[in-house]
Amino acid sequence: MTSPETITDPAKPVPHVVIVGGGFGGLETAKRLHQSRVRVTIVDRHNYHLFQPLLYQVATGGLSPANIATPIRAIVRKQANCEVLLAEVTGFDVAENRLLLADGELRYDVLVLAAGATHSYFGHDEWGPLAPGLKTVADATEIRRRVYMAFETAEREPDPEARKAMLTFVIVGGGPTGVELAGALSEIANHTLKQDFRHINSQDARILIVEAAPHLLNHYPEELCKRAAEKVRSMGIEVHTHTKVTEIAPGFVRLATSDTEFVVPTETVLWGAGVQASPLGKKLAAACGVETDRAGHLPVTGQLNIVGHENIYAIGDIATCLDKTGKPLPGLAAVAIQQGAYVARCLSNSPQHNRSVKPFRYKDRGTMATIGRAAAVAQIGKRQFCGFFAWLLWLFVHLMLIVQFQNRVLILLQWGWNYTTFNRSNRIILGQQPTIEKPRSASS
Amino acid sequence: MTSPETITDPAKPVPHVVIVGGGFGGLETAKRLHQSRVRVTIVDRHNYHLFQPLLYQVATGGLSPANIATPIRAIVRKQANCEVLLAEVTGFDVAENRLLLADGELRYDVLVLAAGATHSYFGHDEWGPLAPGLKTVADATEIRRRVYMAFETAEREPDPEARKAMLTFVIVGGGPTGVELAGALSEIANHTLKQDFRHINSQDARILIVEAAPHLLNHYPEELCKRAAEKVRSMGIEVHTHTKVTEIAPGFVRLATSDTEFVVPTETVLWGAGVQASPLGKKLAAACGVETDRAGHLPVTGQLNIVGHENIYAIGDIATCLDKTGKPLPGLAAVAIQQGAYVARCLSNSPQHNRSVKPFRYKDRGTMATIGRAAAVAQIGKRQFCGFFAWLLWLFVHLMLIVQFQNRVLILLQWGWNYTTFNRSNRIILGQQPTIEKPRSASS
Structure with missing residues (x-):
């Protein structure tokens, strides 16, 4: 040795x-x-490092993939003893x-x-294509496509029931990812797309978070969970805690609480529930x-x-x-x-021998999650924050963490712009050609 | 009537x-x-308006698709008599x-x-998959993927001949698209990626423009063409005018002048030659x-x-x-x-009757094309410009043309950043998983 x-x-x-x-x-x-x-x-x-905490912003059109993805080669370019293999x-x-x-x-x-890690469907891998999770850039652009296509298809749908299903978004999982997605969706429906359509009112969109545990953001202290749930509800989002998903199929999800079961017609299910290595x-x-x-x-x-x-x-x-x-x-x-x-x-x-070193100890400097426009929860040591101050904290910490200087400035500007105008400039629908299932004669 | x-x-x-x-x-x-x-x-x-003059910037990693694509609904949102159908x-x-x-x-x-319009392969539609053109966002991200993957595969290729082919980029067509692509490629090879690799020198990249006509930018006045060609050559780009492509196959292109024929081994061919409606x-x-x-x-x-x-x-x-x-x-x-x-x-x-109106006359306010870092050619009336001033003009006109305010500011910042640092922050490789054909044992 x-x-x-x-x-x-x-x-x-x-x-x-x-x-x-x-x-x-x-x-x-x-x-x-x-x-x-x-x-x-x-x-x-991949040839890039992905800043995953902001991936939900790509999924909801607030940022471009390249804003949060930095080429690994660029990060280590000056480190002579390091090479990168794609x-x-x-x-x-x-x-x-x-x-x-x-x-x-x-x-x-x-x-x-x-x-x-990747997402886990708890043994229901068949749910994968119906309820995309959020771990990669491809996941994010797929979610973005589905969310904005849902509004597009609803705009052309004459049947009110079908239209309602198209404007219903079910988010499985009330952890940080689920809450962040729901908050951003609520902003999209209530502000970003408000004037964009002629036959639907984007504010009619119904957004549900389904969580099996008793609280949203279950790993946070109970007091903070409650305040977060209040804030989420105030944004018009339905919170279903103590609720499990028992079936996901094209056109609906089946939900179950301890004593009842019900079906929610929906065309868009997003998965923020489980992860696996x-x-x-x-x-x-x-x-x-x-x-x-x-x-x-x-x-x-x-x-x-x-x-x-x-x-x-x-x-x-x-x-x-x-x-x-x-x-x-x-x-x-x-x-x-x-x-x-x-x-x-x-x-x-000692490159090949580490027994002499003290064991690893994690130093908890705090955790935080955004809820939506200018609201977040944060726990730092024993201190708890909820609301605008927590959001500023979240913003500051995340901007400081992003690897490359340019992205930091661009993201700050993009957010500044989005915040003032409710705009989301990255809501282009890419990928697979839109397939609009139910034909409708858009009469003259 | x-x-x-x-x-x-x-x-x-x-x-x-x-x-x-x-x-x-x-x-x-x-x-x-x-x-x-x-x-x-x-x-x-598509749900977006595409600012095509800047598409080559997406293809070369300078801008994100969303920077040059604006949702059509957002553009006409306040126009009550207008609706949009995807x-x-x-x-x-x-x-x-x-x-x-x-x-x-x-x-x-x-x-x-x-x-x-779309691109035309002059009856050689089989060249399409081998030599992507540049008309859509999908085209641009595909070109971006191929360009950056070429450097990645070259980095892992032990055979010098094969590596040379991987670092050879052939651009078919010496019009504005071809010249813009070549200029951007030269910047990527000579500046952006200079320090990124350990086994290749990105500056070894060979960039060729192939044009059947006697000049690059053939529609411009001859004097301007000559100066543009000088500038292009000074960037280390090979200019082959009076030259036709007679074959495109995996691994090479065959070129022909009036009296000779030669083969260029290459893994990356980009198409900027023909258009059709x-x-x-x-x-x-x-x-x-x-x-x-x-x-x-x-x-x-x-x-x-x-x-x-x-x-x-x-x-x-x-x-x-x-x-x-x-x-x-x-x-x-x-x-x-x-x-x-x-x-x-x-x-x-008179919505359904236009015979009383004077016929359409095009008012030529000038044309311009960029060549590369801080160089462009422009013709405005009888005046001709070449170099830095033409580039500033080009920059100003294109920024003013872009539909949405936010994009304008972001693009300006991104350009400012790229210009000062030679950086291209959008060079992430998306889409299809990298397929690296020739296995190599990257030995320890």
């Missing part, structure tokens, strides 16, 4: 750190290694220290798996001889490596990391970033 | 003007009719004054066909019993209507309109806009 002294020996070959995933965790690891005597390769199947990872050969790619392979000395988690687990949890998260040691594999780390949403009390850490960018920094610190000390 | 007096009679039904296409011509017609006693419907298969036009029943849609039909009193031109011609020219343009009278059909107009790139000397007008936004205004004037005077 190599010791710190031998590592700095210039005669030794430079260890190769391969990072899978250019998200918050992977990127932080790479950047923190800029002065270490290692070679770093970031492998990602490739799809297909598996792991841990015995030989090889990463298997769709079109080749890559040898590593240290592997950092930071491949993130990237399928790479299960593959690595099999290769390392460990078991993932039900959602596919990899178990890691206090040093964030896989048990029995000191040169393989798993960080961010793909791993389950327990806090002091034994509770798993939440799937937040802040967790991934701190883990990335921690792994980089371990590797700087 | 109705006279102006009877039209203003409130007892008469309001004539229905149906405009096919929300481009420059169609939109101008609609907007100019805002005070007329007509009902206007704009039919378009629909695909499939044909015409001129005997019954009916527009046939993919999912219905629409009756009109007056029809204005402003469906624009939208297929709707031929359909309307058949319905009206007239003949289009070879490129599918509709012949129109001096009043811009189809011979024998006083209530059917064709404007913009779909029509051939002759100037005083009998030469067809160029396919410019300015022509379409002036024609739209002219048609609106005819209709305001």
Whole structure:
């Protein structure tokens, strides 16, 4: 086993750190290694880092994909010891220290798996095409297409019942994603599109949030949940807590509370409910001889490596990391970033050997979620905020976090404009040609 | 036949003007009719108006699609007599004054066909998938994907010959589109990506413009052409005039001059050569019993209507309109806009009868094209400009033309940023998963 002294020996070959995933965790690891005597390769199947916390803004036409996606190469361009590989990872050969790619392979000395998460339909994968989730740029543009097409088809629909279904939006999941989407949809219906149509009133749109737990934003303190729910309701959004989705089919969803069941006719269902780890988690687990949890998260040691594999780390949403009390850490960018920094610190000390380092501890600097126009909830330490001040805080923190200076300015301007004018300039419908199912003779 | 007096009679039904296409011509017609006693419907298969002169900026990662695409509904939202229909036009029943849609039909009193143009491969439609043209947002994002993927695959390619082909970009057509694309590509290779790769030097990229005519920008005065060609060459771009493309195949193009033939190995061919009218031109011609020219343009009278059909107009790139000397007008936004205004004037005077109006005359206010970073050519009346001043002129005119205020400011900022930093922030690769054909073992 190599010791710190031998590592700095210039005669030794430079260890190769391969990072899978250019998200918050992977990127932080790479950047923190800029002065270490290692070679770093970031492998990602996209050429960009995605600022996921603002993805709902793309899905609702407030921002363009490029506003929140920065080329990974541009981020690490000045880091001489780092290269970027645009490739799809297909598996792991841990015995030989090889990463298997769709079109080749890559040898590593240290592997950092930071491949993130995808959505989970809780065993109902057939709901996928009917209720898109929000994890990728493609998801966001698909949701944008569906939302704006719903208004377009309603405009041409003569039957009032069918029109009502087209103007009904059901959001499954009352977590931050669901609440953010609902808030933005309410803005779209009540302000952005107010004057755009001639045969419908966009304000007739009905927006429902369906949440199985007793509260929206269930991970926040109860007081904050209640105030958030009040705010959401004041925006005309129906909140159905203690409610489960039992069926999603073309044209309707079936909802169930503990004592009753009802059907909501709708053409647009959005999924913000469950997440599961990237399928790479299960593959690595099999290769390392460990078991993932039900959602596919990899178990890691206090040093964030896989048990029995000191040169393989798993960080961010793909791993389950327990806090002091034994509770798993939440799937937040802040967790991934701190883990990335921690792994980089371990590797700087001793690239292939981390037992001497103190275990990872997450420093909770607070969490926050927006609700809609100028409203948010935030928890910082023991302090709780709800409303405009929380929103300013949210805005400030998110702008500061965005990687590239230009995007920050453009986003601020775009928001400033949207805020003053209720406009959403990115509401173009791209992708698949509009298919308007029910023909209507638009008479003269 | 109705006279102006009877039209203003409130007892008469309001004539229905149906405009096919929300481009420059169609939109101008609609907007100019805002005070007329007509009902206007704009039919378009997209929900946005596209500012095509800047499409090459999207194709090269300088701007986002939404920067140059404005929802048509937003543009006419305050025009009470105008509605927008998102629909695909499939044909015409001129005997019954009916527009046939993919999912219905629409009756009109007056029809204005402003469906624009698409690219033409001069009978080689099989070249389409190999050499994408630049007319739609989908075209632009596809070109962007190919350009940036070419550098990505080259980065991973160990064979020097294959790598050279991946870094060779052939642009067919030396008109404004071809020259603009080539200029932007040269900037990308020499500045934007300079530090991004570790195994290739992006400045090794070879960029060729192939033009059958004796000059680039063949429609400009010869002196200006020569100066433009000098500028283009000074950017390291190879200019092949008097040269035809005789074959496009995966991996190479075959070029021919009058006395020789040669093959250029390349993985990226972009098409900026020919245009033809939208297929709707031929359909309307058949319905009206007239003949289009070879490129599918509709012949129109001096009043811009189809011979024998006083209530059917064709404007913009779909029509051939002759100037005083009998030469067809160029396919410019300015022509379409002036024609739209002219048609609106005819209709305001007398919706279904335009014989009393003076024939349309195009007022040439000048033309311009950019070449690259801070260089353009412009012709305004008898004055000619080339270089930085022409570029400032170009910038000013194009910003002023863009429909929506917000986009104007954002584009200006984005350009300012790009200009100072050589950055292109919109170079994310979307769409189809990257398929990297030749596997390579990226060794440790």
